[in-house]
Amino acid sequence: MADIAIGRETSEFKKGLQAGITIGIGYFPIALTFGLLAKTSGLSIYETVLMSVIVFAGASQYISLSLIAYGTGIFEIILTTFIVNIRHFLMSTTLTEKCEEDHLLNKLIYSFGITDETFSVVATKEGTATTGFMFGVIAVSYSSWVVFSGVGHLIGASLPQTLQESMSVALYAMFIGLLVPSMKKSVKVVFLAALGAAFNSIFTINHLMAQGWAIVTATLLSAVLIELGEVLKNKHRGVQHEK
Structure with missing residues (x-):
């Protein structure tokens, strides 16, 4: 056996x-x-x-x-x-x-x-x-x-x-290469990427926090806001459907 x-x-x-x-x-x-x-x-x-x-x-x-x-x-x-x-x-x-x-x-x-x-x-x-x-x-x-x-x-x-x-420029090209296919499939990803980039720019340009923390905070904040928007949108659709 x-x-x-x-x-x-x-x-x-x-x-x-x-x-x-x-x-x-x-x-x-x-x-x-x-x-x-x-x-x-x-x-x-x-x-x-x-x-x-x-x-x-x-x-x-x-x-x-x-x-x-x-x-x-x-x-x-x-x-x-x-x-x-x-x-x-x-x-x-x-x-x-x-x-x-x-x-x-x-x-x-x-x-x-x-x-x-x-x-x-x-x-x-x-x-x-x-x-x-x-x-x-x-x-x-x-x-x-x-x-x-x-x-x-x-x-x-x-x-x-x-x-x-x-x-070193290829590193950013790689990130773009990883991001673009996902952006083509989902509008949600487009908003997530744009919002994350905006937050990161605000944090770094105004020297509100170090670069590393700026990336982490921007990622978390944009993800939470996008998901919150998604929940509210689905809730609104549910209310409209019941009417």
């Missing part, structure tokens, strides 16, 4: 590896760019790889680079990362119903590897996602992100100093 169980887990792990290949390929250019930008932001290759090993969250790592460049404190960076990744609570809750019952330790290990991409692959899988499948998907995506972050840093180190310094 033990041999059968091991064989089943091995088979599921292989299926997970196959399903995760597309994620690994997709991470290649993003992780490569992150490593390059990390080099131009002043991080060593050890710090760059360690961040990918410990954090494993693309958007948060990019934001961290900009905050580090501003000289933001550790607490503000951690808080901003938490806010950006708060959606992972919802994703983890959803996958709890999708994944098979297993030891808490196994769930704790593979929950670390939940990203937008791994969540999409697992959530759309037919049937129950086994522990072996989860580990397979995450093994490919995680190793791809970590390895290519280091490769990107090495490539950045070989570039001329002038070009390295000019690459």
